[in-house]
Amino acid sequence: MAVIKTEDFIQSVADALQFISYYHPQDFVQAMHSAYLKEESKAAKDAMGQILINSKMSAYGKRPICQDTGMVCAFVKVGMEAKLDKTDRTVTELVNEGVRRAYLNSENPLRASMVSPPNGARKNTKDNTPAIVHIDLVKGDKIDVELAAKGGGSEFKSKFKVLNPSDSVVDWVLEMLPTMGAGWCPPGIIGIGIGGTAEKAMVLAKESLGGKIDMHEILERGPKTPLEELRVELYHKINALGIGAQGLGGLTTVLDVKINEYPTHAACKPVALIPNCAATRHVHFSLDGSGVAVLPYPKLEDWPEIAAQDQSNIRRVNLDTITQAEIESFKPGETLLLNGKLLTGRDAAHKRIVDMVKKGESLPVDLKGKFIYYVGPVDPVGDEVVGPAGPTTATRMDKFTDFMLNEVGIAGMVGKAERGEATVDAIKKRKAVYLMAVGGAAYLISKSIRQAKVVGFEDLGMEAIYEFEVEDMPVTVAVDSQGTSVHKTGPSEWKVKIENMNKTPEKV
Structure with missing residues (x-):
């Protein structure tokens, strides 16, 4: 019987x-x-290039891939x-202690995103606990752990x-x-669970x-196998959508498309779909009593x-001197380099x-x-002015955008993913602009931020209003002042292009 120290378990998780x-x-x-090398869309290739550069920078700097x-x-x-050497805490409690230790690590602090209760006060737990833990008793004398850190942008497109x-x-x-939009930061991996019950199918997919x-x-x-045939069919047909x-x-x-199956009731076929984003984060390790896990x-x-x-x-573009005429000259899909002062704000700040505006109160x-800029940055370490600071999903801010444009008077927005039809109409009516930064390139983007300070709502933590001084921060014009959205035009054009490619003799 292997005896595994609880401290080894906790430290391995951390x-x-x-x-x-x-x-x-x-x-x-x-x-x-491989996808980058074969990509023919310039905008998509540039985005994948940023993701790969960011990945290497994060590996060298040992800082988060994504905020x-x-x-x-x-x-x-x-x-x-x-057997664990101590039984005063449950396995879930040990996992949570490892989470707490990892996310509060002073050398590489990780952004805490968990709030409790989920409805009502929604107070940040400050250490990213609790984890979502699935426990199974199996044959053998080891403890196997598969850990994943799942970002909200992809998880909640399930x-x-x-x-x-x-x-x-x-x-x-x-x-x-197509209904998932771009908030899950493709290209990534699609996980599918087929069978069981409702909750079983979701666990299979995860x-x-x-x-x-x-x-x-x-x-x-x-x-x-039939399962591999299904995976291949889905892989080709999803990519043929041109997203x-x-x-x-x-x-x-x-x-890739991954599929897990489980027997189910004869009257139904439960199916779950969960995407993994371009910040795919997971690792497996085993504990056999010989010490902390050896990671690959x-x-x-x-x-x-x-x-x-x-x-x-x-x-x-100089954000400090930008004019309305300059905003109206931006072209859909054009790459811009932002310079000057860029304010931040997410859900809670909006x-x-x-x-406050409705109550007639003055803003900070x-x-x-x-x-x-829709962002909730990671805390800085060492000589950093800010930690990794990639965009959050802009679609969540759609409910506030008309008010922000017409009552508050903002000129433009920076985020990731598409905007809803009503929001695009509001941008067109106001002659504003929506710019897109690459999701999954948070550490790379942070290197464009030369200064950062909180200028409002400090109590909101990572959701406070920051003032960033940016230098050559790369963005793409995603919705121009005429209401043209590249998240509509791009996939439509590429879906047709892919169909035509597949009709050529070389592809037959």
Whole structure:
């Protein structure tokens, strides 16, 4: 019987969470690089290039890949012949202690995102606990742990439906993908669970995302099982949608499709879909009583060399002197380099701003004519002015945008993913603009921020209003002043292009 020290368990969890905060799995890096090399859409290729550069920078700097360092999900398989040396705490409590230790690490503090209760006060727990823990008793004398840090932008694009037994899983998935928008930061991995009950299907989908990316291997040798055939069919058909990296349109929307199955009732076919984003973070380790887990540390030379984008012909924009005429000259899909003062604000800040303006109260900072960046940065360490500071999903701010444009008077917004139809109409009516930064490039983006200070709502923590001084921060014009959205035009154009490519003799 293996005796495993509780301290080894806790420290292994803490070490693993630090590890996945800055190391992408190597199979993901290789798959992303392969997609980058074959991508023909300039906008999508540039986005994937930023993701790969960010990945390498995070590995070297040991700082988070993404500002959203995720909710911790743990699959713990306890061997029935394994024993913990102390039994004063449950396995879930030990996982939570490891989470607490990892997220409060002073050398690489991770952003705490968990709030409790989920409805009402929603107070941040400050240490990212509690984790979501799944425990299973299995044969053997080891404890196996699969840890993932799941960002909100991808986790809450999950879908579920109980299909009729004769319904097509492929048809349902292809129906769901376009409705997910770009907030899940493609290209990534789609996890699917088929069978069981409602909750079982969701767990199956989540657990599938811990598997190795092996689609390239299956494509080379050909599928050998019905499940592999289904994976390949979905892989090709999802990519044929043309959604592309960051939803800008392109050849690659998914790097792999993973599927787990379980028997189910004869009257139904439960199906769950959960995406993993471009900040894919997971690792597996085993404890056998010999000490803390040994993690699969990568070699830094394993990251590909990606040439930085040539910025010589890219328009530089001074946010401190920007004019309405300049805003109206921005073209859909154009790359800009932002300079000057950029204010930040997310969900909580927007709600407070709206409430204060409606009450006639003065705001802590003048927002008229300013640009708002939707971000909740990681705390800085050492000589950093700010920690990783990538964009959050702009769609969540849609409910506030008309008010922010017309009553508060902001000139533009920076975030990730698409905007809703009503918001696009409001942007067009106000002759404003929405700019997109690359989700999954948080550490790279933070290097464009030269100064940072809190100028309002300090009590909101990472959701406070910051004033960033940015230098050559790269963004894409996602909705221009005429209401043209690249998240609509890009995928539509590339879906047609892909259809035409597949009709050519070379592809037959």
